[in-house]
Amino acid sequence: MTNQDIRCRFAPSPTGYLHVGSARTALFNWLFARSVGGTFVLRIEDTDGDRNRPELIEVIFDELRWLGIDWDEGPFYQSDARDRHRQVVTDLLVAGRAYLEDSDKNLVESTELLDAHAVRYRVPKDQTVTFNDAVRGEVSFETNDLEDFVVWRSNGTPTFLLANAVDDADMGITHAIRGEDLLSTTPKVQLLMHEIGATPPTYGHLPLLVNEQRKKLSKRRDDVSIADYRTRGYLPEAMVNYLALLGWGPDDDIEIRPIAEIVAKFDLSRVNKAAAFFDLKKLDHFSATYIQNLATDAFVAQAMPYLQADDRWPAEAVDSALVSEFAPEVQKRVAKLSEVPDWYDWIFLDTVEIEEKALAKGLQKAKSADQVLDGVIAAFADCPWDEDVLNQTVRDVGDALGVKSAGPVRVAVTGKMGGIPLYGPLVRLGREKTIDRLRAAREYI
RNA sequence: GCCCCGUUCGUCUAGCGGCCUAGGACGCCACCCUCUCAAGGUGGUAGCACGGGUUCAAAUCCCGUACGGGGUACCA
Numbered sequence: 001m002t003n004q005d006i007r008c009r010f011a012p013s014p015t016g017y018l019h020v021g022s023a024r025t026a027l028f029n030w031l032f033a034r035s036v037g038g039t040f041v042l043r044i045e046d047t048d049g050d051r052n053r054p055e056l057i058e059v060i061f062d063e064l065r066w067l068g069i070d071w072d073e074g075p076f077y078q079s080d081a082r083d084r085h086r087q088v089v090t091d092l093l094v095a096g097r098a099y100l101e102d103s104d105k106n107l108v109e110s111t112e113l114l115d116a117h118a119v120r121y122r123v124p125k126d127q128t129v130t131f132n133d134a135v136r137g138e139v140s141f142e143t144n145d146l147e148d149f150v151v152w153r154s155n156g157t158p159t160f161l162l163a164n165a166v167d168d169a170d171m172g173i174t175h176a177i178r179g180e181d182l183l184s185t186t187p188k189v190q191l192l193m194h195e196i197g198a199t200p201p202t203y204g205h206l207p208l209l210v211n212e213q214r215k216k217l218s219k220r221r222d223d224v225s226i227a228d229y230r231t232r233g234y235l236p237e238a239m240v241n242y243l244a245l246l247g248w249g250p251d252d253d254i255e256i257r258p259i260a261e262i263v264a265k266f267d268l269s270r271v272n273k274a275a276a277f278f279d280l281k282k283l284d285h286f287s288a289t290y291i292q293n294l295a296t297d298a299f300v301a302q303a304m305p306y307l308q309a310d311d312r313w314p315a316e317a318v319d320s321a322l323v324s325e326f327a328p329e330v331q332k333r334v335a336k337l338s339e340v341p342d343w344y345d346w347i348f349l350d351t352v353e354i355e356e357k358a359l360a361k362g363l364q365k366a367k368s369a370d371q372v373l374d375g376v377i378a379a380f381a382d383c384p385w386d387e388d389v390l391n392q393t394v395r396d397v398g399d400a401l402g403v404k405s406a407g408p409v410r411v412a413v414t415g416k417m418g419g420i421p422l423y424g425p426l427v428r429l430g431r432e433k434t435i436d437r438l439r440a441a442r443e444y445i
Numbered sequence: 446g447c448c449c450c451g452u453u454c455g456u457c458u459a460g461c462g463g464c465c466u467a468g469g470a471c472g473c474c475a476c477c478c479u480c481u482c483a484a485g486g487u488g489g490u491a492g493c494a495c496g497g498g499u500u501c502a503a504a505u506c507c508c509g510u511a512c513g514g515g516g517u518a519c520c521a
Contacts, residue, residue: 013521048520101519118519136450145448145517153519160521184449184516207451214513242457245470249458253469272451272458275514279456282471292484332484343482362481391480398480406480418482 006038008175010064010071011078011164013045014056018063019224020278021179021209021217024243028206028271029177030069031244035266041171042074047163063226067236068259076171078163085158086111088166088196089119089151097122097195098151119152121161121192129187134175134204135271141187149188165189169198177204177268180275181216204268207247208275217278224278233306233337235294238287246276256289284335291334296327303327303340310341313348322347322428329420347425352415352437354444362411363445368401369408370445375400376409377438385431387423412441 010026012018018026033040042064046052061075090111092098101118123146130140151162158166168176168189183205190200209217217224229239237259245255249272250265291299300323307323308315323344330343346352354363363369375397383393398405410422413434426434 015521045521051520139449141449147517150519155519157519159519164521179515180450181515182521185521205450208515210514216515245457247457249469251459253459255458255470270461274451276458277456279471282457285471288484329483333482394480404480410481416482420482422480
Protein backbone atom coordinates (compact mmCIF):
# COMPACT_ATOMS: atom_id res chain seq x y z
CA MET A 1 0.00 0.00 0.00
CA THR A 2 1.36 3.39 -0.92
CA ASN A 3 0.53 6.58 0.89
CA GLN A 4 -1.88 7.58 -1.85
CA ASP A 5 -4.00 4.56 -0.95
CA ILE A 6 -4.43 5.72 2.62
CA ARG A 7 -8.00 6.58 3.46
CA CYS A 8 -9.14 7.95 6.76
CA ARG A 9 -12.39 9.47 7.85
CA PHE A 10 -14.10 11.70 10.34
CA ALA A 11 -17.43 10.19 11.29
CA PRO A 12 -19.41 12.36 13.69
CA SER A 13 -22.90 11.55 14.83
CA PRO A 14 -25.19 14.58 14.57
CA THR A 15 -26.39 14.48 18.15
CA GLY A 16 -24.95 17.83 19.13
CA TYR A 17 -22.87 20.74 17.96
CA LEU A 18 -19.28 20.14 16.95
CA HIS A 19 -17.22 20.33 20.11
CA VAL A 20 -13.51 20.76 20.60
CA GLY A 21 -12.89 17.06 21.17
CA SER A 22 -14.54 16.07 17.90
CA ALA A 23 -12.86 18.94 16.12
CA ARG A 24 -9.50 17.70 17.37
CA THR A 25 -10.31 14.20 16.09
CA ALA A 26 -11.34 15.62 12.73
CA LEU A 27 -8.18 17.70 12.62
CA PHE A 28 -5.86 14.79 13.36
CA ASN A 29 -7.51 12.69 10.67
CA TRP A 30 -7.18 15.59 8.29
CA LEU A 31 -3.55 16.25 9.26
CA PHE A 32 -2.74 12.59 8.80
CA ALA A 33 -4.42 12.42 5.39
CA ARG A 34 -2.77 15.63 4.21
CA SER A 35 0.63 14.70 5.57
CA VAL A 36 0.74 11.41 3.68
CA GLY A 37 -1.19 12.50 0.62
CA GLY A 38 -4.09 10.20 1.37
CA THR A 39 -7.83 10.71 1.21
CA PHE A 40 -9.97 12.26 3.90
CA VAL A 41 -13.58 11.13 3.97
CA LEU A 42 -16.50 12.67 5.82
CA ARG A 43 -19.26 10.38 6.99
CA ILE A 44 -22.27 11.21 9.10
CA GLU A 45 -23.16 8.41 11.50
CA ASP A 46 -26.86 9.05 11.77
CA THR A 47 -28.05 5.65 12.86
CA ASP A 48 -29.46 6.67 16.21
CA GLY A 49 -32.80 7.93 14.99
CA ASP A 50 -34.01 9.23 18.31
CA ARG A 51 -31.01 11.28 19.27
CA ASN A 52 -30.27 12.47 15.78
CA ARG A 53 -30.74 16.11 15.01
CA PRO A 54 -30.57 16.51 11.23
CA GLU A 55 -30.60 20.29 11.49
CA LEU A 56 -27.16 20.10 13.09
CA ILE A 57 -25.52 18.37 10.16
CA GLU A 58 -25.08 21.55 8.16
CA VAL A 59 -23.83 23.30 11.26
CA ILE A 60 -21.14 20.67 11.70
CA PHE A 61 -20.04 21.08 8.08
CA ASP A 62 -19.94 24.81 8.58
CA GLU A 63 -17.72 24.58 11.65
CA LEU A 64 -15.36 22.21 9.87
CA ARG A 65 -15.08 24.60 6.95
CA TRP A 66 -14.49 27.46 9.33
CA LEU A 67 -11.59 25.55 10.82
CA GLY A 68 -10.23 24.94 7.34
CA ILE A 69 -10.78 21.20 7.51
CA ASP A 70 -11.87 20.18 4.03
CA TRP A 71 -12.79 16.70 2.91
CA ASP A 72 -12.07 14.82 -0.31
CA GLU A 73 -15.08 12.53 -0.32
CA GLY A 74 -18.55 12.76 1.12
CA PRO A 75 -20.43 13.69 3.03
CA PHE A 76 -21.77 10.16 3.13
CA TYR A 77 -24.69 9.29 5.31
CA GLN A 78 -24.74 6.08 7.23
CA SER A 79 -28.52 5.97 6.98
CA ASP A 80 -28.19 5.58 3.19
CA ALA A 81 -26.64 2.17 3.74
CA ARG A 82 -29.57 0.86 5.75
CA ASP A 83 -30.33 -1.96 3.30
CA ARG A 84 -26.74 -3.08 3.33
CA HIS A 85 -26.67 -3.08 7.13
CA ARG A 86 -29.90 -5.04 7.20
CA GLN A 87 -28.46 -7.58 4.83
CA VAL A 88 -25.38 -8.06 6.98
CA VAL A 89 -27.49 -8.68 10.08
CA THR A 90 -29.64 -11.11 8.18
CA ASP A 91 -26.56 -12.97 6.97
CA LEU A 92 -25.25 -13.09 10.52
CA LEU A 93 -28.55 -14.54 11.73
CA VAL A 94 -28.74 -17.09 8.95
CA ALA A 95 -25.19 -18.16 9.63
CA GLY A 96 -25.99 -18.52 13.30
CA ARG A 97 -23.42 -15.89 14.16
CA ALA A 98 -26.08 -13.75 15.78
CA TYR A 99 -29.44 -14.27 17.38
CA LEU A 100 -32.69 -12.49 17.92
CA GLU A 101 -33.27 -11.15 21.36
CA ASP A 102 -36.47 -12.17 23.15
CA SER A 103 -37.40 -14.63 20.48
CA ASP A 104 -37.31 -18.37 20.07
CA LYS A 105 -36.65 -18.15 16.40
CA ASN A 106 -33.05 -18.67 15.42
CA LEU A 107 -33.39 -17.58 11.85
CA VAL A 108 -35.04 -14.61 10.27
CA GLU A 109 -38.16 -16.21 9.00
CA SER A 110 -39.51 -12.90 7.97
CA THR A 111 -37.65 -9.65 7.74
CA GLU A 112 -40.32 -8.06 9.88
CA LEU A 113 -38.67 -9.70 12.84
CA LEU A 114 -35.89 -7.17 12.39
CA ASP A 115 -38.34 -4.40 13.07
CA ALA A 116 -39.35 -5.79 16.43
CA HIS A 117 -36.33 -7.52 17.87
CA ALA A 118 -32.83 -6.55 18.77
CA VAL A 119 -30.07 -8.76 17.43
CA ARG A 120 -27.04 -9.78 19.40
CA TYR A 121 -23.81 -10.94 17.93
CA ARG A 122 -22.61 -14.28 19.23
CA VAL A 123 -19.14 -13.46 20.51
CA PRO A 124 -16.77 -16.39 19.91
CA LYS A 125 -15.20 -17.94 22.98
CA ASP A 126 -11.55 -18.30 23.90
CA GLN A 127 -10.15 -15.94 21.34
CA THR A 128 -7.74 -13.09 21.71
CA VAL A 129 -8.27 -10.04 19.56
CA THR A 130 -5.02 -8.22 19.11
CA PHE A 131 -4.33 -5.15 17.05
CA ASN A 132 -1.47 -2.79 16.59
CA ASP A 133 -2.73 0.66 17.47
CA ALA A 134 -0.99 3.43 15.54
CA VAL A 135 -0.56 5.52 18.65
CA ARG A 136 -0.58 3.04 21.51
CA GLY A 137 1.12 -0.02 20.10
CA GLU A 138 -0.15 -3.52 20.63
CA VAL A 139 -3.45 -3.83 22.45
CA SER A 140 -5.34 -7.04 23.07
CA PHE A 141 -8.66 -8.20 24.48
CA GLU A 142 -10.01 -11.61 25.40
CA THR A 143 -13.32 -12.39 23.77
CA ASN A 144 -14.40 -14.11 26.96
CA ASP A 145 -14.54 -10.65 28.55
CA LEU A 146 -17.00 -9.49 25.91
CA GLU A 147 -20.72 -10.04 26.24
CA ASP A 148 -22.89 -10.77 23.24
CA PHE A 149 -23.37 -7.20 22.12
CA VAL A 150 -26.31 -5.69 20.29
CA VAL A 151 -25.73 -5.05 16.60
CA TRP A 152 -29.31 -4.26 15.64
CA ARG A 153 -31.95 -2.35 17.56
CA SER A 154 -35.52 -3.48 17.91
CA ASN A 155 -36.60 -0.32 16.13
CA GLY A 156 -35.04 -1.59 12.93
CA THR A 157 -31.75 0.33 12.95
CA PRO A 158 -28.15 -0.86 13.18
CA THR A 159 -26.05 0.08 16.18
CA PHE A 160 -22.82 2.01 15.89
CA LEU A 161 -20.80 -1.19 16.19
CA LEU A 162 -22.31 -2.79 13.10
CA ALA A 163 -22.72 0.30 10.97
CA ASN A 164 -19.22 1.47 11.74
CA ALA A 165 -17.67 -1.89 10.86
CA VAL A 166 -19.62 -2.30 7.64
CA ASP A 167 -19.10 1.26 6.46
CA ASP A 168 -15.39 1.34 7.16
CA ALA A 169 -15.08 -1.91 5.24
CA ASP A 170 -17.24 -0.79 2.33
CA MET A 171 -15.54 2.57 2.08
CA GLY A 172 -12.09 1.05 2.11
CA ILE A 173 -11.00 2.96 5.18
CA THR A 174 -7.39 2.07 5.96
CA HIS A 175 -6.92 4.17 9.10
CA ALA A 176 -9.48 4.85 11.79
CA ILE A 177 -8.25 7.67 13.99
CA ARG A 178 -10.62 8.35 16.87
CA GLY A 179 -10.87 9.10 20.55
CA GLU A 180 -9.59 6.77 23.21
CA ASP A 181 -13.11 6.43 24.55
CA LEU A 182 -13.69 4.08 21.63
CA LEU A 183 -10.70 1.87 22.34
CA SER A 184 -12.70 -0.83 24.06
CA THR A 185 -15.18 -1.05 21.18
CA THR A 186 -12.38 -1.95 18.81
CA PRO A 187 -12.38 -5.72 19.40
CA LYS A 188 -16.14 -5.79 18.80
CA VAL A 189 -15.88 -3.91 15.55
CA GLN A 190 -12.97 -6.06 14.43
CA LEU A 191 -14.89 -9.24 15.16
CA LEU A 192 -17.69 -7.97 12.95
CA MET A 193 -15.29 -7.02 10.20
CA HIS A 194 -13.90 -10.51 10.16
CA GLU A 195 -17.44 -11.86 9.93
CA ILE A 196 -18.01 -9.94 6.72
CA GLY A 197 -14.65 -10.94 5.36
CA ALA A 198 -13.05 -7.54 5.63
CA THR A 199 -9.62 -6.55 6.84
CA PRO A 200 -9.90 -4.09 9.72
CA PRO A 201 -8.25 -0.72 9.24
CA THR A 202 -5.31 0.37 11.34
CA TYR A 203 -6.70 2.02 14.44
CA GLY A 204 -5.17 5.02 16.10
CA HIS A 205 -6.71 6.04 19.42
CA LEU A 206 -6.12 9.64 20.34
CA PRO A 207 -5.70 10.68 23.97
CA LEU A 208 -8.81 12.29 25.37
CA LEU A 209 -9.23 16.00 25.91
CA VAL A 210 -10.06 16.60 29.56
CA ASN A 211 -11.18 19.39 31.89
CA GLU A 212 -9.52 20.57 35.13
CA GLN A 213 -10.95 17.56 36.90
CA ARG A 214 -9.18 15.38 34.36
CA LYS A 215 -12.48 14.05 33.11
CA LYS A 216 -13.37 13.62 29.48
CA LEU A 217 -14.67 16.91 28.10
CA SER A 218 -18.43 16.86 28.20
CA LYS A 219 -20.91 18.99 26.34
CA ARG A 220 -22.98 19.40 29.46
CA ARG A 221 -20.32 20.47 31.94
CA ASP A 222 -17.70 22.08 29.82
CA ASP A 223 -17.42 25.01 27.53
CA VAL A 224 -16.67 23.11 24.38
CA SER A 225 -18.75 24.19 21.41
CA ILE A 226 -16.62 25.26 18.47
CA ALA A 227 -19.44 27.59 17.48
CA ASP A 228 -19.05 29.42 20.79
CA TYR A 229 -15.36 29.98 20.25
CA ARG A 230 -16.15 31.23 16.78
CA THR A 231 -18.76 33.63 18.12
CA ARG A 232 -16.36 34.95 20.70
CA GLY A 233 -14.00 35.85 17.92
CA TYR A 234 -11.18 33.37 18.20
CA LEU A 235 -9.41 33.08 14.87
CA PRO A 236 -9.81 29.66 13.26
CA GLU A 237 -6.10 29.52 12.45
CA ALA A 238 -5.32 29.95 16.14
CA MET A 239 -7.89 27.36 17.15
CA VAL A 240 -6.53 24.78 14.72
CA ASN A 241 -2.94 25.53 15.64
CA TYR A 242 -3.72 25.11 19.32
CA LEU A 243 -5.77 21.94 18.81
CA ALA A 244 -2.95 20.38 16.80
CA LEU A 245 -0.70 20.73 19.84
CA LEU A 246 -3.00 18.80 22.15
CA GLY A 247 -1.55 15.33 22.12
CA TRP A 248 1.19 16.08 19.70
CA GLY A 249 4.22 18.36 19.45
CA PRO A 250 6.73 19.06 16.72
CA ASP A 251 10.31 18.01 17.36
CA ASP A 252 11.67 21.51 16.84
CA ASP A 253 9.79 23.24 19.66
CA ILE A 254 8.13 25.75 17.35
CA GLU A 255 4.52 25.97 18.44
CA ILE A 256 2.89 28.81 16.58
CA ARG A 257 3.25 28.14 12.88
CA PRO A 258 1.25 27.94 9.63
CA ILE A 259 -0.94 24.91 9.10
CA ALA A 260 1.15 23.87 6.09
CA GLU A 261 4.15 23.45 8.35
CA ILE A 262 2.11 21.47 10.84
CA VAL A 263 0.99 19.18 8.03
CA ALA A 264 4.60 18.72 6.97
CA LYS A 265 5.70 17.95 10.52
CA PHE A 266 2.77 15.80 11.55
CA ASP A 267 3.51 12.19 12.40
CA LEU A 268 0.78 9.92 13.71
CA SER A 269 3.22 7.60 15.41
CA ARG A 270 4.47 10.49 17.53
CA VAL A 271 1.07 11.30 18.96
CA ASN A 272 0.99 11.13 22.77
CA LYS A 273 -0.89 8.59 24.82
CA ALA A 274 -1.83 10.65 27.85
CA ALA A 275 -4.95 12.80 28.13
CA ALA A 276 -4.54 16.52 27.53
CA PHE A 277 -6.13 19.42 29.36
CA PHE A 278 -7.76 22.01 27.14
CA ASP A 279 -6.17 25.17 28.51
CA LEU A 280 -8.07 28.33 27.67
CA LYS A 281 -5.16 30.52 28.79
CA LYS A 282 -2.88 29.02 26.21
CA LEU A 283 -5.55 29.17 23.52
CA ASP A 284 -5.91 32.87 24.34
CA HIS A 285 -2.20 33.33 23.90
CA PHE A 286 -2.30 31.65 20.51
CA SER A 287 -5.30 33.67 19.44
CA ALA A 288 -3.74 36.91 20.68
CA THR A 289 -0.61 36.19 18.69
CA TYR A 290 -2.56 35.48 15.52
CA ILE A 291 -4.61 38.64 15.95
CA GLN A 292 -1.51 40.68 16.58
CA ASN A 293 0.06 39.33 13.41
CA LEU A 294 -2.94 40.22 11.27
CA ALA A 295 -2.43 43.01 8.73
CA THR A 296 -4.28 46.11 9.91
CA ASP A 297 -6.84 45.89 7.10
CA ALA A 298 -7.60 42.28 7.84
CA PHE A 299 -7.98 43.02 11.52
CA VAL A 300 -10.33 45.91 10.85
CA ALA A 301 -12.42 43.81 8.49
CA GLN A 302 -12.80 41.11 11.10
CA ALA A 303 -13.38 43.48 13.98
CA MET A 304 -16.02 45.67 12.29
CA PRO A 305 -18.92 43.23 12.80
CA TYR A 306 -18.20 43.10 16.52
CA LEU A 307 -18.04 46.88 16.72
CA GLN A 308 -21.22 47.34 14.69
CA ALA A 309 -23.15 44.79 16.66
CA ASP A 310 -22.43 46.52 19.95
CA ASP A 311 -25.70 47.86 21.32
CA ARG A 312 -24.08 50.78 23.11
CA TRP A 313 -24.03 52.73 19.85
CA PRO A 314 -25.66 52.59 16.43
CA ALA A 315 -23.86 50.54 13.80
CA GLU A 316 -23.46 53.67 11.64
CA ALA A 317 -21.45 55.32 14.40
CA VAL A 318 -18.59 52.94 13.72
CA ASP A 319 -16.27 54.78 11.39
CA SER A 320 -13.90 52.31 9.78
CA ALA A 321 -11.24 54.94 9.12
CA LEU A 322 -11.20 55.72 12.79
CA VAL A 323 -11.17 52.03 13.72
CA SER A 324 -8.28 51.58 11.37
CA GLU A 325 -6.31 54.47 12.81
CA PHE A 326 -6.07 52.90 16.25
CA ALA A 327 -6.25 49.27 15.18
CA PRO A 328 -2.56 48.49 15.74
CA GLU A 329 -2.88 49.55 19.36
CA VAL A 330 -6.01 47.46 19.86
CA GLN A 331 -4.52 44.43 18.11
CA LYS A 332 -1.85 44.17 20.78
CA ARG A 333 -4.44 44.04 23.51
CA VAL A 334 -7.04 41.49 22.52
CA ALA A 335 -7.08 37.69 22.57
CA LYS A 336 -10.35 37.48 20.70
CA LEU A 337 -12.44 39.78 18.55
CA SER A 338 -15.29 40.07 21.03
CA GLU A 339 -12.93 42.06 23.25
CA VAL A 340 -12.41 44.72 20.62
CA PRO A 341 -15.38 47.04 21.40
CA ASP A 342 -14.26 47.63 24.97
CA TRP A 343 -11.03 49.21 23.76
CA TYR A 344 -12.83 51.57 21.41
CA ASP A 345 -15.98 52.32 23.39
CA TRP A 346 -14.92 55.68 24.76
CA ILE A 347 -14.25 56.90 21.26
CA PHE A 348 -17.71 56.00 19.98
CA LEU A 349 -19.71 56.88 23.06
CA ASP A 350 -21.08 60.40 23.56
CA THR A 351 -20.54 60.25 27.29
CA VAL A 352 -18.72 57.67 29.34
CA GLU A 353 -19.65 56.13 32.60
CA ILE A 354 -16.70 55.92 34.94
CA GLU A 355 -16.04 52.44 36.25
CA GLU A 356 -16.31 52.06 39.98
CA LYS A 357 -12.72 51.12 40.68
CA ALA A 358 -11.42 53.71 38.28
CA LEU A 359 -13.46 56.34 40.07
CA ALA A 360 -12.11 55.34 43.46
CA LYS A 361 -8.51 54.65 42.55
CA GLY A 362 -7.93 56.92 39.62
CA LEU A 363 -9.89 59.95 40.69
CA GLN A 364 -10.98 60.09 44.31
CA LYS A 365 -7.81 58.63 45.80
CA ALA A 366 -5.39 60.11 43.27
CA LYS A 367 -3.28 62.87 44.66
CA SER A 368 -4.47 66.36 43.69
CA ALA A 369 -6.77 64.94 41.04
CA ASP A 370 -9.09 67.90 41.45
CA GLN A 371 -6.33 70.40 40.75
CA VAL A 372 -5.06 68.31 37.86
CA LEU A 373 -8.47 68.32 36.20
CA ASP A 374 -8.96 72.02 36.84
CA GLY A 375 -5.57 72.75 35.34
CA VAL A 376 -6.12 70.55 32.30
CA ILE A 377 -9.61 71.95 31.67
CA ALA A 378 -8.20 75.43 31.67
CA ALA A 379 -5.25 74.55 29.48
CA PHE A 380 -7.27 72.53 26.99
CA ALA A 381 -9.64 75.44 26.45
CA ASP A 382 -7.39 77.19 24.00
CA CYS A 383 -4.29 75.07 23.30
CA PRO A 384 -3.61 73.78 19.79
CA TRP A 385 -5.57 70.50 19.40
CA ASP A 386 -2.64 68.31 18.55
CA GLU A 387 -1.47 65.01 19.97
CA ASP A 388 1.96 66.16 21.12
CA VAL A 389 0.63 69.39 22.51
CA LEU A 390 -2.06 67.61 24.51
CA ASN A 391 0.50 65.23 25.89
CA GLN A 392 2.85 68.03 26.91
CA THR A 393 0.05 70.13 28.33
CA VAL A 394 -1.07 67.38 30.67
CA ARG A 395 2.54 66.82 31.69
CA ASP A 396 3.06 70.49 32.44
CA VAL A 397 -0.02 70.62 34.64
CA GLY A 398 1.24 67.61 36.56
CA ASP A 399 4.77 68.95 36.88
CA ALA A 400 3.52 72.24 38.28
CA LEU A 401 1.63 70.31 40.98
CA GLY A 402 4.36 67.74 41.49
CA VAL A 403 2.08 64.80 40.64
CA LYS A 404 1.43 62.33 37.84
CA SER A 405 -1.35 63.93 35.88
CA ALA A 406 -2.24 61.52 33.08
CA GLY A 407 -4.12 59.11 35.31
CA PRO A 408 -7.02 61.35 36.29
CA VAL A 409 -7.32 62.62 32.73
CA ARG A 410 -7.50 59.10 31.35
CA VAL A 411 -10.13 58.06 33.84
CA ALA A 412 -12.18 61.16 33.19
CA VAL A 413 -12.14 60.75 29.44
CA THR A 414 -12.28 56.95 29.06
CA GLY A 415 -13.91 55.87 32.32
CA LYS A 416 -11.20 53.27 32.82
CA MET A 417 -7.79 52.86 34.37
CA GLY A 418 -6.17 51.35 31.31
CA GLY A 419 -6.45 51.59 27.58
CA ILE A 420 -4.79 52.40 24.31
CA PRO A 421 -2.56 55.49 24.13
CA LEU A 422 -4.66 58.47 25.08
CA TYR A 423 -3.75 61.51 23.07
CA GLY A 424 -4.19 60.27 19.52
CA PRO A 425 -7.83 59.31 20.08
CA LEU A 426 -8.36 62.51 22.05
CA VAL A 427 -7.55 64.53 18.97
CA ARG A 428 -10.30 62.68 17.12
CA LEU A 429 -12.71 62.94 20.03
CA GLY A 430 -12.50 66.71 19.85
CA ARG A 431 -12.04 69.56 22.26
CA GLU A 432 -15.67 69.92 23.25
CA LYS A 433 -16.35 66.31 24.26
CA THR A 434 -13.04 66.08 26.00
CA ILE A 435 -13.63 69.10 28.15
CA ASP A 436 -17.21 68.02 28.87
CA ARG A 437 -15.92 64.71 30.22
CA LEU A 438 -13.23 66.36 32.28
CA ARG A 439 -15.82 68.68 33.82
CA ALA A 440 -18.23 65.82 34.50
CA ALA A 441 -15.48 63.87 36.21
CA ARG A 442 -14.48 66.88 38.27
CA GLU A 443 -17.92 66.72 39.94
CA TYR A 444 -17.11 63.34 41.44
CA ILE A 445 -14.13 64.48 43.42
C1' G B 446 -16.40 -5.39 40.44
C1' C B 447 -14.39 -6.73 35.57
C1' C B 448 -11.69 -5.25 30.97
C1' C B 449 -8.49 -1.71 28.66
C1' C B 450 -5.33 2.59 28.56
C1' G B 451 -2.18 6.09 30.72
C1' U B 452 1.70 8.74 34.23
C1' U B 453 8.22 14.44 32.02
C1' C B 454 7.52 21.64 35.44
C1' G B 455 0.56 24.06 37.75
C1' U B 456 -0.73 23.28 32.13
C1' C B 457 0.62 21.74 26.79
C1' U B 458 4.84 19.40 25.19
C1' A B 459 10.55 17.98 23.36
C1' G B 460 13.07 13.59 24.70
C1' C B 461 12.44 7.52 21.52
C1' G B 462 19.91 4.15 26.22
C1' G B 463 25.01 8.05 26.63
C1' C B 464 24.28 15.03 23.50
C1' C B 465 19.82 15.62 30.06
C1' U B 466 23.34 18.98 36.22
C1' A B 467 15.92 17.25 31.30
C1' G B 468 14.86 21.71 26.30
C1' G B 469 10.58 24.90 24.56
C1' A B 470 5.69 27.17 25.24
C1' C B 471 1.48 28.99 28.40
C1' G B 472 0.87 30.70 33.33
C1' C B 473 3.18 33.01 37.46
C1' C B 474 7.14 36.42 39.64
C1' A B 475 10.94 40.31 38.93
C1' C B 476 13.31 43.98 36.08
C1' C B 477 13.62 47.16 31.56
C1' C B 478 10.53 50.12 28.33
C1' U B 479 6.26 53.32 29.34
C1' C B 480 0.70 58.59 30.25
C1' U B 481 -2.18 53.73 31.84
C1' C B 482 -3.26 48.80 30.34
C1' A B 483 -0.99 45.89 27.01
C1' A B 484 2.72 44.45 23.53
C1' G B 485 8.00 43.75 23.36
C1' G B 486 12.83 42.62 25.79
C1' U B 487 15.67 40.27 29.84
C1' G B 488 15.91 37.07 33.89
C1' G B 489 13.61 33.74 37.37
C1' U B 490 10.11 29.82 39.34
C1' A B 491 8.83 24.68 38.73
C1' G B 492 9.00 18.33 36.51
C1' C B 493 11.07 12.56 34.78
C1' A B 494 4.69 9.19 40.31
C1' C B 495 7.14 5.27 43.49
C1' G B 496 9.94 0.59 44.09
C1' G B 497 12.64 -3.16 41.95
C1' G B 498 15.37 -5.06 37.93
C1' U B 499 18.33 -5.16 32.79
C1' U B 500 22.82 -2.34 31.28
C1' C B 501 29.39 0.14 31.65
C1' A B 502 25.19 3.79 31.23
C1' A B 503 17.77 4.69 31.99
C1' A B 504 13.31 10.10 31.75
C1' U B 505 14.11 6.54 27.85
C1' C B 506 13.84 -1.07 28.15
C1' C B 507 11.29 -4.95 31.64
C1' C B 508 8.33 -6.14 36.14
C1' G B 509 5.52 -4.56 40.22
C1' U B 510 2.96 -0.76 43.25
C1' A B 511 0.31 3.68 43.61
C1' C B 512 -2.58 7.13 41.38
C1' G B 513 -5.58 8.85 37.23
C1' G B 514 -8.73 7.96 33.10
C1' G B 515 -11.85 5.27 29.53
C1' G B 516 -15.26 1.28 28.78
C1' U B 517 -18.66 -2.06 30.78
C1' A B 518 -26.22 0.96 26.85
C1' C B 519 -31.19 -1.49 21.87
C1' C B 520 -25.23 6.27 22.83
C1' A B 521 -21.34 6.91 19.77
